[in-house]
Amino acid sequence: MNLIIKPAETFRGDYTYTNSDEAILRFPFPFPEDIYMYAVNVEPHVRGGPTSAYDAVFDIDEHYVGDMEDRAITLAEDPLRCQVLPHMNEAEWDTLELLMESLSYDYPEHFTLTKNGDEWHWVNRPLNIDQHFTFGRRETLPYGPFEYITRQVQGDFSVQDQRDGTLYMDGGMVTSQADWSLNFDVGMTFHEWHGPVPLAHEAGVFDRALQYLLRLQHGKPVRRLNWTITANPRLDTSPENYPIWGPEKAEINPANVAHRMCLRVEVQTLTRLPRSNAILFGIRGYLIRLQELARVKKWAIRMHRVIRDLHPQIAEYKGMPRYRQFIIDYLASYDDGSHLNSGTAPEQDAL
Amino acid sequence: MKLILAKIKVLSPSIRHFTLAPVSGTLPVAGAGAHVVLEIAGPGRVWKNAYSIISAPGAATYEIVVRRVEMSRGGSAWLHDHAQIGKVIEVQPPQNLFTPPRTARKHLLLSAGIGITPFLSYLHVPGLNYEWHHCGKAEDAAAFKALLPDAAHVTLHTGRNALNLAALLAAQKLDTHLSLCGPEAFMDFALATAEHAGWPAQKIHKESFGGATGGEPFTVHLRRSGHTINVGADQSLLDALEAAGLAPPCLCRGGACGECKLPVLAGVPAHHDHYLSATERAANDAIMICVSRAQTQELVLDF
Amino acid sequence: MGNKSRPIYAPFKLDVTGRAHLIVTNLAEPPLELAEGFDDITVWTVKTIGRGIPAPAAPGLRPFRAVAELLPQLAVRLAQATVGLRLYAIGSEAFIWDAFNVAITAGLDKAEIFVHHAGPLVRRVYCTHCRTMIEDVAADITPCPACGAHLFVRDHFSRRLAAFMGVIVDAEVPGEVPAAEALTS
Numbered sequence: 001m002n003l004i005i006k007p008a009e010t011f012r013g014d015y016t017y018t019n020s021d022e023a024i025l026r027f028p029f030p031f032p033e034d035i036y037m038y039a040v041n042v043e044p045h046v047r048g049g050p051t052s053a054y055d056a057v058f059d060i061d062e063h064y065v066g067d068m069e070d071r072a073i074t075l076a077e078d079p080l081r082c083q084v085l086p087h088m089n090e091a092e093w094d095t096l097e098l099l100m101e102s103l104s105y106d107y108p109e110h111f112t113l114t115k116n117g118d119e120w121h122w123v124n125r126p127l128n129i130d131q132h133f134t135f136g137r138r139e140t141l142p143y144g145p146f147e148y149i150t151r152q153v154q155g156d157f158s159v160q161d162q163r164d165g166t167l168y169m170d171g172g173m174v175t176s177q178a179d180w181s182l183n184f185d186v187g188m189t190f191h192e193w194h195g196p197v198p199l200a201h202e203a204g205v206f207d208r209a210l211q212y213l214l215r216l217q218h219g220k221p222v223r224r225l226n227w228t229i230t231a232n233p234r235l236d237t238s239p240e241n242y243p244i245w246g247p248e249k250a251e252i253n254p255a256n257v258a259h260r261m262c263l264r265v266e267v268q269t270l271t272r273l274p275r276s277n278a279i280l281f282g283i284r285g286y287l288i289r290l291q292e293l294a295r296v297k298k299w300a301i302r303m304h305r306v307i308r309d310l311h312p313q314i315a316e317y318k319g320m321p322r323y324r325q326f327i328i329d330y331l332a333s334y335d336d337g338s339h340l341n342s343g344t345a346p347e348q349d350a351l
Numbered sequence: 352m353k354l355i356l357a358k359i360k361v362l363s364p365s366i367r368h369f370t371l372a373p374v375s376g377t378l379p380v381a382g383a384g385a386h387v388v389l390e391i392a393g394p395g396r397v398w399k400n401a402y403s404i405i406s407a408p409g410a411a412t413y414e415i416v417v418r419r420v421e422m423s424r425g426g427s428a429w430l431h432d433h434a435q436i437g438k439v440i441e442v443q444p445p446q447n448l449f450t451p452p453r454t455a456r457k458h459l460l461l462s463a464g465i466g467i468t469p470f471l472s473y474l475h476v477p478g479l480n481y482e483w484h485h486c487g488k489a490e491d492a493a494a495f496k497a498l499l500p501d502a503a504h505v506t507l508h509t510g511r512n513a514l515n516l517a518a519l520l521a522a523q524k525l526d527t528h529l530s531l532c533g534p535e536a537f538m539d540f541a542l543a544t545a546e547h548a549g550w551p552a553q554k555i556h557k558e559s560f561g562g563a564t565g566g567e568p569f570t571v572h573l574r575r576s577g578h579t580i581n582v583g584a585d586q587s588l589l590d591a592l593e594a595a596g597l598a599p600p601c602l603c604r605g606g607a608c609g610e611c612k613l614p615v616l617a618g619v620p621a622h623h624d625h626y627l628s629a630t631e632r633a634a635n636d637a638i639m640i641c642v643s644r645a646q647t648q649e650l651v652l653d654f
Numbered sequence: 655m656g657n658k659s660r661p662i663y664a665p666f667k668l669d670v671t672g673r674a675h676l677i678v679t680n681l682a683e684p685p686l687e688l689a690e691g692f693d694d695i696t697v698w699t700v701k702t703i704g705r706g707i708p709a710p711a712a713p714g715l716r717p718f719r720a721v722a723e724l725l726p727q728l729a730v731r732l733a734q735a736t737v738g739l740r741l742y743a744i745g746s747e748a749f750i751w752d753a754f755n756v757a758i759t760a761g762l763d764k765a766e767i768f769v770h771h772a773g774p775l776v777r778r779v780y781c782t783h784c785r786t787m788i789e790d791v792a793a794d795i796t797p798c799p800a801c802g803a804h805l806f807v808r809d810h811f812s813r814r815l816a817a818f819m820g821v822i823v824d825a826e827v828p829g830e831v832p833a834a835e836a837l838t839s
Binding site: 222 | 450
């Protein structure tokens with residue numbers, strides 16, 4: 001992989017975030033069909049997929065540095081965005097080991113991990129980090145091991161303890177969430193933290209997903225996609241700061257919808273951790289402005305149909321009513337009624 | 352993966368300690384409570400035996416302790432009677448069905464016989480606060496002594512009724528969890544004693560095996576494509592179809608997503624999925640081919 | 655549905671698998687008939703006869719002057735107890751989950767704790783923005799006395815915080831606050 005990381009862009013204020021042509025073509029578009037409904041859309045997380053966003057176990061892209069700077073800003077304002085309950089100590093080290101090994105394997109030009117027994121040396125070139133530490137000893141790192149490494153990997157993370165036949169969200173690093181609060185949800189069971197999601201409980205989606213995850217095996221991670229719509233390429237769409245980003249939603253109008261509205265896709269990965277037997281839940285978010293997405297013909301047409309025909313309760317839950325019609329009107333001009341193939345690949349090599 | 356038998360230590364006439372090293376590379380990390388499955392080839396069949404890994408997570412080798420099952424002509428007999436240093440053994444990667452309950456502030460460990468092994472792996476958990484009572488036959492005392500830590504909170508009981516279990520269980524504070532491992536009769540006795548003392552099931556932990564993929568072999572006829580395919584004991588129906596060059600629909604491969612559902616035209620499925628409702632299961636007219644098998648020798652599917 | 659985060663309360667009943675039973679309530683009397691045939695039952699209530707004097711104790715009954723006195727004592731009691739004890743908390747939703755959390759901290763499992771809501775339908779609401787806890791909220795929209803935000807009370811309950819989630823209702827268009835509706839369930 002030949003990854004060129006951009007200088008830091010902003011995800012708040014002046015929102016300088018944009019996608020290069022390469023980044024657009026590798027976007028993990030979430031709709032394989034013209035209609036969307038909740039499902040247990042989970043599959044093995046193996047290298048390779050419809051775009052290169054699936055080539056690494058934990059994907060690093062051109063936005064890496066800006067993404068990590070935005071996380072640091074959010075954590076400075078609100079340290080409770082990262083919390084791990086005390087009994088998750090081994091899961092913290094599991095997470096650090098998994099992420100360091102994955103990044104150094106997939107991106108050797110940017111990350112290097114050297115081990116000499118428990119004496120480890122970690123080099124992160126894009127962020128200018130050079131750290132010697134002792135694996136298993138928290139006092140040898142500037143933060144707890146979970147916080148230390150998740151400050152250096154794109155995407156939100158939670159660690160889930162398995163007991164009493166369910167999963168507990170007993171820790172997380174959550175700075176780019178789609179309107180849920182770690183401080184409110186930490187310690188909840190699988191069904192509790194999914195409590196507010198409409199329709200899916202009744203369909204039995206969470207019961208089946210939980211049974212599947214409880215049997216998740218070491219060495220066989222899985223993934224699924226989720227998505228929402230965000231006004232501006234903002235990472236911190238937390239309930240805590242809704243008073244700050246809420247007004248930006250009201251500013252969307254037909255003239256600026258193409259530039260400001262973003263499709264936000266989460267590639268969610270679930271990995272069984274070996275020491276703790278906990279599950280690491282990675283929520284890797286990708287943002288694309290509608291005008292960027294519309295440069296891929298198939299995606300513009302499909303997105304038009306999905307949003308137009310979306311179940312009203314899902315549209316409501318995803319915060320869309322205020323501007324759903326603007327999105328439909330903008331994308332309608334791309335929809336020539338043609339038949340689209342199943343699947344999410346862009347089906348074009350260049351823009 | 353292939354592991355090489357690197358060391359054998361005789362602990363007693365019936366208990367041996369084996370060290371398994373990777374043929375190349377490093378081993379997957381195995382945490383407290385994890386086990387490996389050894390595939391031991393015998394005449395005409397393969398034994399698949401699960402053994403707790405007692406070495407530390409991240410260690411260069413896996414260590415296991417094996418008791419020779421009396422009258423056994425299977426895996427444990429082979430390991431005791433025929434295994435030699437340098438022998439290469441096929442080993443399935445570690446899985447964990449007996450992880451210590453990490454919210455417990457104190458762990459009361461209760462084991463008997465070869466049930467000692469999973470708790471040896473618990474000792475690697477940093478800062479584990481525990482009290483361990485192990486029961487064994489007098490003739491194995493030396494072997495167990497060699498394995499158990501020499502500490503005040505670890506007790507080896509070798510006589511009959513040497514341990515007053517009722518008193519021990521009644522005296523535990525509310526922040527204690529009980530973990531059990533041993534022969535069935537021992538487990539039943541301990542569970543009954545704990546229940547009588549008012550222990551809730553949620554604070555009693557024992558190894559639970561589940562979600563096995565294999566089963567009895569059977570034959571599947573595919574009505575539409577005209578194929579007849581034998582499903583072996585060690586493969587899933589989905590694996591067998593794929594091995595025959597077919598590409599049935601599938602996604603999660605774990606019985607959750609519903610993608611691989613196929614109509615059953617004849618025969619009775621053995622449902623192992625989490626997707627079909629109780630009514631759908633009872634109808635026996637559909638099967639999730641990634642995990643489910645057959646109760647009858649043959650199945651006919653509409654595919 | 656039993657699936658969501660909002661608790662569903664079963665009718666009160668002593669757990670026959672327990673060896674000892676401790677019932678705590680923030681009411682003056684527990685609103686229930688205690689079952690016959692259980693040997694070891696203790697009841698803690700909140701009841702004073704004024705001027706800082708608790709109501710008189712009786713065998714198996716211990717009145718506290720306030721919840722603030724009861725809860726720390728509960729922690730002490732549970733730290734001394736042995737396995738076999740069952741805890742029952744009866745009263746306002748905020749109280750029963752506060753007691754629940756004292757018990758979890760003491761090492762009890764969820765299976766050893768039974769909570770039963772009694773009294774008016776009011777909620778404790780957590781202001782997601784400034785983290786203030788607002789007690790006795792009886793409507794689906796409430797102002798936060800600390801930061802001034804008008805909060806919509808989401809149907810999402812945290813047992814750890816013993817509170818429902820309150821999120822600003824008029825963030826997108828300040829001042830666009832719908833009329834509050836009284837809680838009905």
